[in-house]
Amino acid sequence: MTIETVHVDLGERAYDVRIGRGLIARAGEEITAFAGRRRVAILTDENVAALHLDSLRASLAASGLADAPALVLPAGEATKCWAQLGHAVEWLIEQRIERKDLVIALGGGVIGDLAGFAAAILRRGVRFVQIPTSLLAQVDSSVGGKTGINSPQGKNLIGSFHQPALVLADIDVLGTLTPRDFRAGYGEVAKYGLLGDENFFDWLETAGPELSADPVALQRAVRHSVQMKAGIVQRDETEQGERALLNLGHTFGHALESATGYSDRLLHGEGVAIGCTLAFDLSARMGLCSQEAPSRVAAHFAAMGLPSRISDIPGDLPDDETLIALMGQDKKVQDGKLRFILARGIGQAFVTDEVNPDLLRGTLAQSRR
Numbered sequence: 001m002t003i004e005t006v007h008v009d010l011g012e013r014a015y016d017v018r019i020g021r022g023l024i025a026r027a028g029e030e031i032t033a034f035a036g037r038r039r040v041a042i043l044t045d046e047n048v049a050a051l052h053l054d055s056l057r058a059s060l061a062a063s064g065l066a067d068a069p070a071l072v073l074p075a076g077e078a079t080k081c082w083a084q085l086g087h088a089v090e091w092l093i094e095q096r097i098e099r100k101d102l103v104i105a106l107g108g109g110v111i112g113d114l115a116g117f118a119a120a121i122l123r124r125g126v127r128f129v130q131i132p133t134s135l136l137a138q139v140d141s142s143v144g145g146k147t148g149i150n151s152p153q154g155k156n157l158i159g160s161f162h163q164p165a166l167v168l169a170d171i172d173v174l175g176t177l178t179p180r181d182f183r184a185g186y187g188e189v190a191k192y193g194l195l196g197d198e199n200f201f202d203w204l205e206t207a208g209p210e211l212s213a214d215p216v217a218l219q220r221a222v223r224h225s226v227q228m229k230a231g232i233v234q235r236d237e238t239e240q241g242e243r244a245l246l247n248l249g250h251t252f253g254h255a256l257e258s259a260t261g262y263s264d265r266l267l268h269g270e271g272v273a274i275g276c277t278l279a280f281d282l283s284a285r286m287g288l289c290s291q292e293a294p295s296r297v298a299a300h301f302a303a304m305g306l307p308s309r310i311s312d313i314p315g316d317l318p319d320d321e322t323l324i325a326l327m328g329q330d331k332k333v334q335d336g337k338l339r340f341i342l343a344r345g346i347g348q349a350f351v352t353d354e355v356n357p358d359l360l361r362g363t364l365a366q367s368r369r
């Protein structure tokens, strides 16, 4: 299987996403080919460090980057916080990482978002390389330049746009993910089909259940997702319009993540799966899409072992009015009005602020039962 390249054409911020097997073993070569032997510093988490840090360091050393200090952060969503951001930035300063050096994010979306934001604010901006190790990070978070941390009031409320200089998505490392983390990442893969490509969703309905065991199909799913994201980001880098489609399911999902305290009660990709199902349910209630569409979405998530209902989340949750208030912190809110990504069918998402509050309450109430 060859290494494939998706170019993200953003003018002076353009970069390549390299996708294929064995890319961590080639990372030194890939990085020095585009950046020479600038100094590097690695941010990672404890799970990924135990499995993949040595291979990355060996590869860097073989290309003359033997001095590659690493900061190993706790794993999990709670790491996307002020305290860990401060820790990471001060550590990078102590390592004397200069403006033209490189920060390497080795990990899932949590590490990628935090390291990207640290790189954005360190010395007013240093370059960073994403080496995404979770399915979610390979198909979504490593591409597009959204970086940041959570606040108690809401997801990703503190951050900046800072594009990576290079992305290396090594398909092989997905083999060490837990089944739950693999499935959660799959939530974002399905999102691409739901938001804009019914043929891709059709293919996923067949290929999805076997994806973790089929590297050819897996690489195809990663490449197709990255191509879709790159296309949208190229047309709308800072989410003035079309990019909001990538937020399908997130108004609901982010509120549920906040309500569960950014804990392992609900992983981001699981929240996206529930949120996508709710977005289709709301669309059907509003007469925008067929009644079959939400059932088809929920059936596919069930076949993949993903949750699709609020009642699938373990433990107590706040009431619907509190969830709606949490949605009020969403970054898509304009003039105090919620904006949702809804759909006219599978693959036909659009943005709207015209949502009947009673129908929204109906969607939430039904999903709790």
Ligand SMILES: NC(=O)c1ccc[n+]([C@@H]2O[C@H](COP(=O)([O-])OP(=O)(O)OC[C@H]3O[C@@H](n4cnc5c(N)ncnc54)[C@H](O)[C@@H]3O)[C@@H](O)[C@H]2O)c1
Pocket: 045, 046, 047, 048, 051, 075, 076, 077, 080, 107, 108, 109, 110, 111, 113, 133, 134, 135, 136, 137, 140, 141, 142, 143, 144, 145, 146, 147, 155, 156, 173, 174, 175, 176, 177, 178, 181, 184, 185, 188, 267, 268, 269
């Ligand atoms: N910036 C964006 O555009 C964007 C897009 C989507 C999601 N996100 C963010 O991404 C985060 C979720 O990312 P995630 O699902 O990757 O979570 P994560 O980074 O917490 O990774 C999930 C778990 O998998 C482990 N892990 C990662 N790679 C592994 C590997 N190869 N082998 C074994 N274990 C591995 C991690 O240690 C962690 O325990 C959320 O904070 C979400 O908001 C950002």
Ligand SMILES: O=C(O)C(=O)C[C@@H](O)[C@H](O)[C@H](O)COP(=O)(O)O
Pocket: 140, 144, 146, 155, 156, 188, 239, 243, 244, 246, 247, 250, 331
């Ligand atoms: O890249 C984007 O744009 C996305 O919306 C991708 C989402 O999957 C991702 O979770 C993103 O971080 C959400 O963005 P936010 O602006 O709602 O925080």
Ligand SMILES: [Zn+2]
Pocket: 140, 188, 250, 268, 272
């Ligand atoms: Zn997401």
